[in-house]
Amino acid sequence: MKQKEFKKPDEESKNEKKTKLQQDVKEEIKKEIEQDLEKEINQYKEEIELLRKELEHYKKLEEDYLDKLKRIHADYDNYRKRVLRDQIDTIARANKDLLEKLLPVIDSFDQALTIGEDLKSSDDEFLKGVKMIYQKLMDILAKEGVSVIDPKGKEFNPHECEVAITENVDDVAEGTVLEVLRKGYKLNDFLIRPAVVKVCKK
Numbered sequence: 001m002k003q004k005e006f007k008k009p010d011e012e013s014k015n016e017k018k019t020k021l022q023q024d025v026k027e028e029i030k031k032e033i034e035q036d037l038e039k040e041i042n043q044y045k046e047e048i049e050l051l052r053k054e055l056e057h058y059k060k061l062e063e064d065y066l067d068k069l070k071r072i073h074a075d076y077d078n079y080r081k082r083v084l085r086d087q088i089d090t091i092a093r094a095n096k097d098l099l100e101k102l103l104p105v106i107d108s109f110d111q112a113l114t115i116g117e118d119l120k121s122s123d124d125e126f127l128k129g130v131k132m133i134y135q136k137l138m139d140i141l142a143k144e145g146v147s148v149i150d151p152k153g154k155e156f157n158p159h160e161c162e163v164a165i166t167e168n169v170d171d172v173a174e175g176t177v178l179e180v181l182r183k184g185y186k187l188n189d190f191l192i193r194p195a196v197v198k199v200c201k202k
Helices: 009-119 125-143
Strands: 146-149 161-167 177-182 184-187 190-193 195-200
Touching: 009 125, 009 184, 009 190, 125 146, 161 177
Parallel strands: 161 195
Antiparallel strands: 146 184, 177 195, 184 190
């Protein structure tokens, strides 16, 4: 039979103290590790917060720059359109001024052709030549956007015509243009000169 080993009370106490000391050391190390981890986590949190603020700052900067860029682009686009419109208006005004100076010449042509047809026969070579020159001139003007206002037989339009004479005609509706006394002209949508007309008035 084996004899039971009995430890001395002093030895038991020493072992307990040793075990307790080991546990205390472990607890202390654990606490230190936890504290270090907490510090590190707090540092990372601060860094993340700083980075987040920095990111928000740069996002705001990016939005500001993008907004400025859009405004500059819109301003440039408006400027380009305005310059183009001004150029078109300048050309149109220059053409309008030139056409206004040419109108008396065209009127003289019309009168000369009317008189020539009354005086000469339609086979007259000179008259044919003048008609050809006149037609060439009108073709060039038509290519440049010039159109003759010819309201004869149509309803009177105050935006394109001026009434010089009125006449009561039985078979014609009131307000109908009976005769064009002087031709009117338009340059695209610009009215250069209104047509002077005779209108039926009951």
